[in-house]
Amino acid sequence: MLKGKTALVTGSTSGIGLGIALALARQGASIVLNGFGDTEGPKAQVEALGVKAAYHGADMSKAAEIGDMMTFCAAQFGRVDILINNAGIQHVAPIESFPPERWDAIIAINLTSAFHTTRLALPAMQQANWGRIINVASTHGLVASAQKSAYVASKHGIVGLTKVTALENATTGITCNAICPGWVLTPLVQKQVDARASEQGISNEEAQKQLLAEKEPSLQFTTAAELGELAVFFCSPAANNVRGVAWNMDGGWVAQ
Ligand code: NAD
Numbered sequence: 001m002l003k004g005k006t007a008l009v010t011g012s013t014s015g016i017g018l019g020i021a022l023a024l025a026r027q028g029a030s031i032v033l034n035g036f037g038d039t040e041g042p043k044a045q046v047e048a049l050g051v052k053a054a055y056h057g058a059d060m061s062k063a064a065e066i067g068d069m070m071t072f073c074a075a076q077f078g079r080v081d082i083l084i085n086n087a088g089i090q091h092v093a094p095i096e097s098f099p100p101e102r103w104d105a106i107i108a109i110n111l112t113s114a115f116h117t118t119r120l121a122l123p124a125m126q127q128a129n130w131g132r133i134i135n136v137a138s139t140h141g142l143v144a145s146a147q148k149s150a151y152v153a154s155k156h157g158i159v160g161l162t163k164v165t166a167l168e169n170a171t172t173g174i175t176c177n178a179i180c181p182g183w184v185l186t187p188l189v190q191k192q193v194d195a196r197a198s199e200q201g202i203s204n205e206e207a208q209k210q211l212l213a214e215k216e217p218s219l220q221f222t223t224a225a226e227l228g229e230l231a232v233f234f235c236s237p238a239a240n241n242v243r244g245v246a247w248n249m250d251g252g253w254v255a256q
Contacts, residue, residue: 001027001028001232001235001236002024002027002028002029002082002232002235003027003028003029004028005028005029005030005081005082005235006029006030006031006032006073006077006078006079006080006081006082007021007024007029007030007031007032007080007081007082007083007084008032008034008069008070008073008080008082008083008084008117008121009021009024009031009032009033009034009084009086010034010035010060010084010085010086010087010113010117011034011035011060011086011087011088012031012033012034012035012042012084012086013033013034013035013036013037013038013039013042014035014037014042014186014187015184015186015187015188015224016086016136016181016184016186016224016227017034017035017084017086017087017136018042018045018224019223019224019225019227019228020084020086020134020136020224020227020228020231021033021042021046021084021228022045022046022049022225022228023225023228023229023231023232024082024084024228024231024232024235025046025049025051025053026049026232027232027235028051029051029081029082029235030051030052030053030054030077031046031051031052031053031054032053032054032055032056032069032072032073032076032077032080033046033053033054033055033056034055034056034057034058034060034069034087035057035087036057039055039057043055052077054072054073054076054077056068056069056072056073060087060108060109060113061105061108061109061112061113063112063116066113066116066117066120067116067120069117070117070120070121074124078124079121079124079125079128080121080124080125081125081128081130081131081132082131082132082133082134082235083117083118083121083131083132083133083134084134084136084231085113085114085117085118085133085134085135085136085158086136087109087110087113088109088110088136088138088154088188089105089106089109089110089188090106090148090151090188090191090192091105091106091150091151092147092148092192092195093147094146094147095149098149098150102150103149103150106150106151106154107150107153107154107157110150110151110154110155110157110158111154111157111158111161114135114158114161115161118133118161118165118176121133122165122169122174125169125172125174126169126172126174128173129172129173129174130173130174131169131172131173131174131175132174132175132176132234132235133162133165133174133175133176133177134176134177134178134179134231134234134235135158135159135161135162135176135177135178135179136178136179136181136227137155137158137159137162137178137179137180137246138151138155138180138181139180139181139182139215139248139250139253139254140152140155140156141155141156141158141159141178141180141246142156142159142180142246142248142254143253143254145215155180158178159178159180159246162176162177162178162244162246163244165244166243166244167243167244170243173240175234175239175240175241175242175243176243176244177234177239177242177243177244177245177246177247178245178246178247179227179230179231179234179247179249180246180247180248180249180250180254181222181227181248181249181250182215182216182222182248182249182250182251182253183211183212183215183216183221183222183250183251184221184222184223184224184227185208185221186224189211192211193207193208193211194207196210196211208221212251215253216250216251216252216253217251217252217253217255217256218251218252219251220251221251222249222250222251226249227249230247230249
């Protein structure tokens with residue numbers, strides 16, 4: 001379905017981004033990976049699906065590096081047809097002791113980076129009259145939790161950016177939508193599980209159960225593979241007129 005298209009997935013060396021990259025690769029898209037840590041493993045996983053893969057190590061908190069990455073994508077593949085704004089970080093603390101530099105980093109990586117990639121990807125999409133922009137927000141783009149001020153602000157912000165991007169391109173073949181996962185057991189969430197286990201002197205398994213019980217009626221983690229299939233749907237012709245939605249996949253979290 002996506003043969004001939006190129007997808008840039010930010011923060012795709014791990015977790016949800018990698019799951020989405022693999023799902024798009026299964027549909028035949030060429031993939032540009034981005035993120036830190038092991039890059040060769042994820043690249044090999046994508047290539048094993050028979051598609052082209054490239055990697056750019058832009059730090060998503062730095063506008064100039066994001067610009068370099070977009071130029072790199074154009075040079076390698078012509079243009080970005082599918083933009084997945086996924087890179088994200090978390091920090092958990094009450095507002096009065098929230099480190100200002102953590103606030104700045106979260107807003108830069110979770111929100112401002114998507115503004116930069118979107119503004120740089122749109123002209124070529126507009127010329128081609130086709131594009132898909134998918135912002136990985138969160139249930140925290142729809143509802144709040146204590147101790148996550150920067151994260152919740154960034155995710156509400158990206159839901160707003162999603163709607164504006166969708167509206168400004170509403171008469172074109174470019175759609176923009178947000179995905180709002182509940183708990184997904186990635187390194188980002190494992191840190192929160194570890195913190196809970198050590199604070200309360202409980203096992204990893206018990207800490208996972210508590211985390212789910214507080215928020216997710218299904219008592220199950222959403223998986224990166226499931227989120228990948230939702231991204232594939234947004235890229236399909238059936239989703240041509242799905243514009244500006246924030247679609248939660250969250251085990252019932254925000255239904256409560
Ligand atoms: P993760 O930690 O597994 O992956 C994050 C990715 O972003 C990694 O590839 C990492 O290298 C990359 N990254 C981090 N800082 C970066 C930077 N400055 N520049 C470039 N890349 C950077 O986390 P994840 O859980 O897969 O999170 C992915 C997205 O999904 C985030 O936006 C997160 O907020 C969102 N999300 C996660 C959950 C969850 O439960 N895990 C729930 C809702 C939303």
